[in-house]
Amino acid sequence: MTLPPSPCDYSRYLSRLLQAHPELACEMVIGTAPLSKPLLEAWLAQLSPLPLTEDNLKPALRRLKQRAMARIASRDLTSQADLAEVVESMSLVADAAVDAALQVSEAALVARYGEPRNAKGERQQLIVIGMGKLGGRELNVSSDIDLIFIYPEDGDTDGGKSISNFEFFGRLGKSLINAIAEITGDGQVFRVDMRLRPNGDSGPLVCSFDMLENYFITQGREWERYAWIKARPMTGERWEDLEAIRRPFVFRKYLDFGTINAMRDLHAQIRREVAKKDMANNVKLGPGGIREIEFIAQVFQLIRGGRDRTLQVKPTLEVLKLLVDRGQLALETVIALSAAYRFLRRLEHRLQYLDDAQTHALPENTDDQQRVAQAMGFANYESLLMELDDHRQTVARHFEAVFADPNEKQHQLDPVWTQADTQNSHAGELAKLGFDDTAALCERLAAIRSGSRYQQMSEQAKSRFDAIVPRAVQAAAAAANPDDTLLRMLGLLEAISRRSAYLALLQQYPQALDQVARIVSASSWAADYLLHHPVLLDELLDPRLLEMAPDWIAFRQQLTEQTDSLEPDTEQQMDALREAHHAQVFRLASQDVAGLLTVEKLSDHLSELADILVDRTIVLAWRKLLTKHRDTPAFAVIGYGKLGGKELGYASDLDLVYLYDDPAQDAGHIYAKLGTRLNTWISSRTSAGILFETDLRLRPNGDAGLVVSSIEAFRKYQLESAWLWEHQALTRARFIAGDPAIGGQFDAIRHEILCQRRDRQKLREEVLAMRRKMFDSLSSRGNDEVFDLKQDFGGLVDVEFAVQYLVLAYACDHPELTANRGNIALLRIAAACGLIPADLATTVGDAYREYRRQQHLRRLNNLDSRVDAAPHRERIVTVRALWKHVFGE
Numbered sequence: 001m002t003l004p005p006s007p008c009d010y011s012r013y014l015s016r017l018l019q020a021h022p023e024l025a026c027e028m029v030i031g032t033a034p035l036s037k038p039l040l041e042a043w044l045a046q047l048s049p050l051p052l053t054e055d056n057l058k059p060a061l062r063r064l065k066q067r068a069m070a071r072i073a074s075r076d077l078t079s080q081a082d083l084a085e086v087v088e089s090m091s092l093v094a095d096a097a098v099d100a101a102l103q104v105s106e107a108a109l110v111a112r113y114g115e116p117r118n119a120k121g122e123r124q125q126l127i128v129i130g131m132g133k134l135g136g137r138e139l140n141v142s143s144d145i146d147l148i149f150i151y152p153e154d155g156d157t158d159g160g161k162s163i164s165n166f167e168f169f170g171r172l173g174k175s176l177i178n179a180i181a182e183i184t185g186d187g188q189v190f191r192v193d194m195r196l197r198p199n200g201d202s203g204p205l206v207c208s209f210d211m212l213e214n215y216f217i218t219q220g221r222e223w224e225r226y227a228w229i230k231a232r233p234m235t236g237e238r239w240e241d242l243e244a245i246r247r248p249f250v251f252r253k254y255l256d257f258g259t260i261n262a263m264r265d266l267h268a269q270i271r272r273e274v275a276k277k278d279m280a281n282n283v284k285l286g287p288g289g290i291r292e293i294e295f296i297a298q299v300f301q302l303i304r305g306g307r308d309r310t311l312q313v314k315p316t317l318e319v320l321k322l323l324v325d326r327g328q329l330a331l332e333t334v335i336a337l338s339a340a341y342r343f344l345r346r347l348e349h350r351l352q353y354l355d356d357a358q359t360h361a362l363p364e365n366t367d368d369q370q371r372v373a374q375a376m377g378f379a380n381y382e383s384l385l386m387e388l389d390d391h392r393q394t395v396a397r398h399f400e401a402v403f404a405d406p407n408e409k410q411h412q413l414d415p416v417w418t419q420a421d422t423q424n425s426h427a428g429e430l431a432k433l434g435f436d437d438t439a440a441l442c443e444r445l446a447a448i449r450s451g452s453r454y455q456q457m458s459e460q461a462k463s464r465f466d467a468i469v470p471r472a473v474q475a476a477a478a479a480a481n482p483d484d485t486l487l488r489m490l491g492l493l494e495a496i497s498r499r500s501a502y503l504a505l506l507q508q509y510p511q512a513l514d515q516v517a518r519i520v521s522a523s524s525w526a527a528d529y530l531l532h533h534p535v536l537l538d539e540l541l542d543p544r545l546l547e548m549a550p551d552w553i554a555f556r557q558q559l560t561e562q563t564d565s566l567e568p569d570t571e572q573q574m575d576a577l578r579e580a581h582h583a584q585v586f587r588l589a590s591q592d593v594a595g596l597l598t599v600e601k602l603s604d605h606l607s608e609l610a611d612i613l614v615d616r617t618i619v620l621a622w623r624k625l626l627t628k629h630r631d632t633p634a635f636a637v638i639g640y641g642k643l644g645g646k647e648l649g650y651a652s653d654l655d656l657v658y659l660y661d662d663p664a665q666d667a668g669h670i671y672a673k674l675g676t677r678l679n680t681w682i683s684s685r686t687s688a689g690i691l692f693e694t695d696l697r698l699r700p701n702g703d704a705g706l707v708v709s710s711i712e713a714f715r716k717y718q719l720e721s722a723w724l725w726e727h728q729a730l731t732r733a734r735f736i737a738g739d740p741a742i743g744g745q746f747d748a749i750r751h752e753i754l755c756q757r758r759d760r761q762k763l764r765e766e767v768l769a770m771r772r773k774m775f776d777s778l779s780s781r782g783n784d785e786v787f788d789l790k791q792d793f794g795g796l797v798d799v800e801f802a803v804q805y806l807v808l809a810y811a812c813d814h815p816e817l818t819a820n821r822g823n824i825a826l827l828r829i830a831a832a833c834g835l836i837p838a839d840l841a842t843t844v845g846d847a848y849r850e851y852r853r854q855q856h857l858r859r860l861n862n863l864d865s866r867v868d869a870a871p872h873r874e875r876i877v878t879v880r881a882l883w884k885h886v887f888g889e
Contacts, residue, residue: 007077010375013356027070035089040096057104057179061097062186068093083342090139097189098128102235105175114159116168124152126169127236131196135230136314142352144191149173149206152238169206196227216249222262225250230314251306259302264403283344284360288392292399293341300328327542340391350375406510413470420445433477464503475517485521496534505537512540522593523860536586546594556612578688584609599856606648615737621677634662636742640698645732653693658708661742675707715749724766728804734820757812767805787869789855794876799848802886806830844882847875
């Protein structure tokens with residue numbers, strides 16, 4: 001019977017270790033448990049019955065490492081441990097070694113010099129930072145450990161022989177390195193690499209918080225941002241203070257697309273080094289190797305981590321999973337990259353198990369090739385190479401997709417930009433592309449090129465701008481209105497030129513530039529929106545932009561999680577609400593101009609978006625009140641007007657009324673503060689803009705009334721004091737946010753008010769008088785060739801007033817008319833009640849729908865509601881027929 005292979009068959013290191021220490025054979029049997037922190041602590045205690053000192057520390061740590069390696073390698077090579085267990089176990093060993101070495105070395109120095117203290121007398125501790133794979137808890141089985149030593153504040157030790165904190169921690173760092181890295185008769189624990197510290201080998205071994213922060217600000221380089229992504233404090237205290245220094249250096253507040261170019265350059269340097277040293281068979285640094293997968297994950301972290309804190313995690317595979325959730329990488333891409341990463345890391349470990357050497361190169365002798373192949377589960381080395389090549393080709397392909405330079409070659413239209421002048425030298429080329437007013441376009445290009453904004457750009461920004469403009473010309477030429485499109489694109493490019501990261505986005509992703517052209521071509525409003533919120537350019541990179549309907553349940557959850565994570569920073573929360581709103585509006589606008597949404601569907605989405613944002617804002621504003629008497633407010637927001645009727649447009653303000661139902665003595669005062677605070681949260685301008693303009697004039701007694709009303713006071717006002725126009729407004733009101741129980745009470749009051757029996761003749765006279773007043777002040781009267789879609793007779797307002805009259809006059813007999821389902825649905829209900837002819841309800845509904853569509857199209861291009869009357873004659877006649885049927889005139 002053939003015995004299964006022993007771990008020693010795949011590792012000369014394990015064989016030598018077992019020969020030197022036969023007692024470790026118990027660690028190589030099947031069924032041992034994974035390593036854990038308590039287990040390592042117990043082993044260390046067994047290895048050194050006496051307290052650890054400088055005399056017994058080194059042999060204890062080395063024997064601990066040997067025992068741990070025997071178990072880790074055996075579990076790995078017998079398929080008992082997956083990659084996650086192996087790298088976590090190695091990280092635990094490093095943590096244990098650093099912690100023990102630090103405690104012993106520090107105790108010896110404190111006995112000699114006293115405790116290091118700051119100017120206030122507070123004890124200072126060394127923070128050992130694990131970098132690289134140790135920082136990410138991904139340490140490989142024969143890795144050195146990258147460390148950085150930081151201490152919080154300068155000062156002196158408090159012993160009889162006092163030294164500075166800088167000197168104390170410098171000595172402590174050297175002692176720690178010696179305890180771990182010195183090669184003794186028992187070997188070493190880990191090689192220690194300190195080159196990632198500020199100024200590398202030429203810099204001091206330790207630095208204070210102030211020194212670190214100053215270095216980041218004045219000298220920190222792009223590759224150091226990459227390195228500090230995985231930085232993990234392993235010892236000491238005041239980690240939050242350290243994080244406050246690290247985070248803004250690594251993760252920018254804005255979307256940092258410029259990092260793609262920087263990491264592309266860094267990778268090019270690595271590839272040149274690989275080629276120079278003939279390292280093509282290096283599974284870490286060679287083409288399609290481990291480093292390329294890490295670069296893919298980390299470039300997205302550097303770009304987006306400042307705005308999405310969930311991307312600030314350290315393990316590579318976790319980052320890749322998050323990139324699927326964020327729509328940055330396709331699921332199949334991440335599955336392939338993750339499989340490749342696990343395969344390459346497992347192969348890396350088997351190469352290192354051979355002799356406990358820090359190698360990443362495939363073996364050259366046939367015995368080792370066969371040994372590694374079998375350790376990987378392959379019958380022969382050729383089969384291993386086939387699988388390896390597949391993974392490396394996959395990684396290289398995806399790496400190229402992320403890091404390829406789309407502007408490597410010159411563009412055929414470069415001269416149109418680089419030689420732009422007022423002599424119209426390239427007008428002919430523009431004309432061939434389909435542009436009309438080529439002289440004006442040439443002048444515009446020349447003005448930008450000679451203008452102070454362009455001249456004052458950094459060289460990096462200029463090179464990006466120069467690469468984009470010819471491509472913008474080409475993209476605009478494909479539009480139906482090329483002149484307008486190009487002018488809008490040039491305006492946008494000028495506006496974002498001072499934010500080089502946005503230029504980098506458009507330079508790196510030509511598809512985003514094409515999307516910009518399509519959107520600004522269709523809508524000058526969308527062009528202005530992008531100009532004011534250029535961060536939205538990032539939305540164009542999501543391939544699902546035009547495919548996915550909004551998932552409002554998921555959006556609500558994400559918004560809750562995001563704003564909760566920003567507590568207690570009010571400014572950041574307000575910005576987060578605005579940015580989330582802008583992103584969703586832009587996504588809807590993109591689908592809208594692509595013809596994928598009807599006006600009704602768009603309004604439904606915009607109204608639901610507003611509901612969610614107001615609801616979330618209530619929660620956040622309530623938390624910030626200093627005086628409150630309950631966890632959740634008994635408070636509700638009622639939407640009127642376009643919001644209430646679910647006919648919200650892109651630029652609509654919100655007509656709001658605030659209600660509460662709370663018997664507490666100070667309830668009125670507390671909810672008045674909440675209402676005021678809520679309005680501030682919604683309508684204040686921050687660095688991210690405003691959320692919505694609000695109008696509170698529809699509350700009881702208008703501007704003269706209280707900001708909030710109790711539910712009883714609201715009912716009393718509606719029954720006894722409200723004007724007719726306020727009851728008209730009530731027909732389009734609905735509960736949108738806050739306490740659903742109060743929303744239910746509001747619905748009951750609304751139904752009660754709308755179902756009141758009214759004097760229909762008097763109601764008719766009042767509605768007609770109000771309509772005449774509106775027409776006199778807002779219509780386009782006096783010009784029969786022009787028709788105001790909204791205000792003129794036969795337009796939108798006529799339909800709305802007729803429907804409101806029908807509701808107020810007949811809901812007492814037909815309560816189904818109180819349903820807030822929109823004017824078209826209410827026309828059908830009125831017809832079903834026998835109040836208007838069914839065919840008239842249908843044709844007026846069609847006219848109303850077309851008016852809204854036309855009005856929306858005009859607003860997309862910042863035009864008013866006045867149009868040529870001729871195409872609408874039939875619709876005008878239809879609406880006037882409804883008016884005559886309802887009002888008799």
